[in-house]
Amino acid sequence: MKADAVRGHLDGLLLAVLEEGPLHGYAIITAVQRRSGGALDLRTGTIYPALNRLERQGLLASDWESTGERRRRSYRLTDSGRAGLAERRADWRAFTSAIGAVLDPAPGSAT
């Protein structure tokens, strides 16, 4: 799936993989790839500005975490982020339901 198709859904994808708990940038990338079965063709470096934007908008919060000698920024959902994720899920379900009804109508309903 090309990057253009993913655009517009990236925020929802990032919020969704953080639902289960805090992750650092690379772990977020691998979680998105794992969940999508590698089908999303993302320039993975571009998720960092998206994470910064979501933090600026109050949907994510972040802290530096040290693991050994490495220091990594770990992101977590805020309450607004959880609400934002629920909203995006509802929008996505409504969207796929509407498009699916047109592209793949139930037998007898295609009039």
Place this chain on the structure above:
Amino acid sequence: MSGDDGAGDAVVAYRDRFARLLRGPARARARLVEEVADGFADTVRAWRAAGFDEAGAARRAEAEFGTPEEVAASCQRELTLAQVRHTAGVVASTAPLPLACWYLLGQAETARDGWLPQSAQALAAGLAGVAGVAALGALLALAVTGRASRWLSVPRRLPDAVGWLGTAASGAMAGSALALTVAAALATHWPLVALAGVASAACHAGVAPSARACRRQPRVADPA
């Protein structure tokens, strides 16, 4: 980053190329550079673990992660907005200070029946107006680029607008510092007036470089 950790010089080269392409406040820029370099290093390590040599792993990592130019292009918007917010924050927090100084000095002089000269009062009113407008504009910019940006689109020329607002505030502070220095010679509370002049000069010194940096930022691009 040493070559022992499976990432090596390729990461240092990537980080340096990336850092050179970014413009923005030092702290926000350093944070992004560190995060992106760390993510690239992880990507190189993953390809190394898959059996590629360092050069091969670095090539594949760059293809997957994005070139420094691609990643910097998507990061610059956030850095531009960080600069806007930094400048707006400095203006919003310092612009009211000269206003407060003039007000308190006026009160102190009135109490002693030695009110500042008419010309100083007129100047104070003008500078207060500029500072007040700048502070309100800065607060508005902070609101538009914060949580509200979920629903509002950020104007493309906001960096210019905030940069010029900061320049106006900085000019008002410089004028205020000069006027207070002159007024100190005439005022009853001259040490207090001189102190207020120094405070205005300090505010000017804080705002001017940030406003200049903001004016030099590119226009705000659409989010990636």
